[in-house]
Amino acid sequence: AQKVTQAQTEISVVEKEDVTLDCVYETRDTTYYLFWYKQPPSGELVFLIRRNSFDEQNEISGRYSWNFQKSTSSFNFTITASQVVDSAVYFCALTGSSNTGKLIFGQGTTLQVKP
């Protein structure tokens, strides 16, 4: 069975602090994909990143960075110099070759960035 765990339910930081959102996954598939989505108060889910299981390179996009470690089954997300606009619910998700595109989501982490 596949599972995604986001142990942090809520995180509160002050603007300009760095913050890391944790994601741990379980899967028996050898080929799988990991995702991060952002859900702002408006409700839509915004795609942030997709990584496949064969690419463990860390990725940086502006203030966002992702650390993928197969050895610990983790795909953590760091926001550097957080801003109020980063306040949202963030979801980590997983899909594998066994479930052809259906995403399994974690419970979500609510990030509040205070001015």
Added chain:
Amino acid sequence: EADIYQTPRYLVIGTGKKITLECSQTMGHDKMYWYQQDPGMELHLIHYSYGVNSTEKGDLSSESTVSRIRTEHFPLTLESARPSHTSQYLCASSEWGGPIQSLHFGNGTRLTVT
């Protein structure tokens, strides 16, 4: 930029009413999905479709039904709404084939059944 639309955005309705939540996408995507998001924020797949006349139930049991008569349209229907159906419903679509694509989500329909 993804073009996937859900209507209505908010719906408050009484118990026992029949409702249809609309979802349309203009990207020609074959795959479409309905997710239910409970008050604890977790998302669960309730229906999906891989093309016209294809519909499957998702991981979370739901009393709702779906249809896929046209590629761009994937409505969800509740024959008799109940308070337990109060939730946010998110529609998504993705391309078929090749590397697994990211899902493109609509803005959601927030349903309240009184």
